[in-house]
Amino acid sequence: MNFAIRQPLRSSQAYWDQQLETQSRAQWRAQSLALLQRHLALAYEKSPFYRAHFDAAGVHPDQLRTLDDLRRFPFINKKVVRDRQIAVPPFGDLCAAPERDIVYISASSGSTGVPTASPFTAQDFDDWIDYEARQFWSSGLRPEDRYCHSLNFSLFVGGPCVLGAQKLGALSIHAGTVPSERLLKILGQFQATAIWTTPSYAWYLGETAIKEGIDPRNDLAIKRIFVAGEPGGSIPETRQRIEKLWGASVYDYYGLSDIFGSCAGMCEQKDGLHWAEDHIYVEVLNPATGESVPFGQRGELVLTTLKKTARPMVRFRTGDIVSFTDEPCACGRTSLRMLGVHGRLDDMLIIKGVNLFPSDVESIVRDDHDLTGEYKLIVERVNHLDRLTIDVEHVAGWTGAPEDLAHRIARHLKSVVGILADVRVLPPDTLPRETHKAKRVEDRRSGVWA
Numbered sequence: 001m002n003f004a005i006r007q008p009l010r011s012s013q014a015y016w017d018q019q020l021e022t023q024s025r026a027q028w029r030a031q032s033l034a035l036l037q038r039h040l041a042l043a044y045e046k047s048p049f050y051r052a053h054f055d056a057a058g059v060h061p062d063q064l065r066t067l068d069d070l071r072r073f074p075f076i077n078k079k080v081v082r083d084r085q086i087a088v089p090p091f092g093d094l095c096a097a098p099e100r101d102i103v104y105i106s107a108s109s110g111s112t113g114v115p116t117a118s119p120f121t122a123q124d125f126d127d128w129i130d131y132e133a134r135q136f137w138s139s140g141l142r143p144e145d146r147y148c149h150s151l152n153f154s155l156f157v158g159g160p161c162v163l164g165a166q167k168l169g170a171l172s173i174h175a176g177t178v179p180s181e182r183l184l185k186i187l188g189q190f191q192a193t194a195i196w197t198t199p200s201y202a203w204y205l206g207e208t209a210i211k212e213g214i215d216p217r218n219d220l221a222i223k224r225i226f227v228a229g230e231p232g233g234s235i236p237e238t239r240q241r242i243e244k245l246w247g248a249s250v251y252d253y254y255g256l257s258d259i260f261g262s263c264a265g266m267c268e269q270k271d272g273l274h275w276a277e278d279h280i281y282v283e284v285l286n287p288a289t290g291e292s293v294p295f296g297q298r299g300e301l302v303l304t305t306l307k308k309t310a311r312p313m314v315r316f317r318t319g320d321i322v323s324f325t326d327e328p329c330a331c332g333r334t335s336l337r338m339l340g341v342h343g344r345l346d347d348m349l350i351i352k353g354v355n356l357f358p359s360d361v362e363s364i365v366r367d368d369h370d371l372t373g374e375y376k377l378i379v380e381r382v383n384h385l386d387r388l389t390i391d392v393e394h395v396a397g398w399t400g401a402p403e404d405l406a407h408r409i410a411r412h413l414k415s416v417v418g419i420l421a422d423v424r425v426l427p428p429d430t431l432p433r434e435t436h437k438a439k440r441v442e443d444r445r446s447g448v449w450a
């Protein structure tokens, strides 16, 4: 494997790979089709699972003549991956490469506690790291940066993404998840200019710094914060509050352990996440009907790998509700952009028949500067009717009338999502601070009707 800098790039250079990143949409589509044809043929030839799966659905890779033909192929999901891994240990028969060719697995533990492995060959791993370097470059990371990687190496597939920063020539500090006080010392001592963490933790770390008498804007040198793992990084209000706290720019990234480390990330325009279109083919589908939805509308993200030979993933239903655009970006890159993950299909709350994602509430709460930005949703069923309560906190030193503030938030929410909620305004520091993967929803209706 080769993690050395591919070629000496000048820091002033705008693109990692200009020809690829700025090609026309027609070229992207032609490239996708050629890669899909090759990849599905490989899956059929080398993976016992895909051969049986395609045969059972009555389809063959030769029938993929246009991109629309992909819709004839059957879906897979997390359960299929887990079941096949248990049936054919250790990595399952979706694999298209022998174990001796596999050099790395990321192991994620799902809700059932069974770790599912995502295997990579040496070539797959190199592809990932090269993509990571390209994506970091688009977010403005440069060889003179000092990058501190503080994602949990085992919990997030993003662990090896640190090698992408290294590959583009940045000094990389493999911090992992260490106690906040220690991390702040590392950031201060080495004057790190960039960090990767979750949005909740970026916020928590900034608040912790202030409590310890460290001003993140002036005492530290952080200019770029890469975030992943939660929807917050794509919610402008959340991003802007973290940016203000740190005096830094926040870039949202999206990754999925079953597929790749990162699959998409924000360029310096921060207007959606550029997709790794030469590695992963995207479909956005209505989760109920399986029909594709137009650009700009919400649907379930369904992914097909294009080059990953260790374990091809064909039409993997992610359960993430997203929207995309194919409009060109002001940065000049032409890849599809994901406008954000609106939530998990599993997290979507249906309240009084209306779909609500916690991120909808988050954008309202974080937009109001009388509030700390922390919140909790409680959903109950009272007299057969859904009731939504939202707990929020006013900022320290605020002296207004809580009922007026509660009313203002409730009215804002009603106008945006159409649901009337009881809002309770609490004093600052009342709600629990989550350090990673924040849990902010308590649905007490389970078992009553559902």
Ligand SMILES: [Zn+2]
Residues within 6 Å of the ligand: 267, 268, 269, 274, 329, 330, 331, 332, 333
């Ligand atoms: Zn862009």
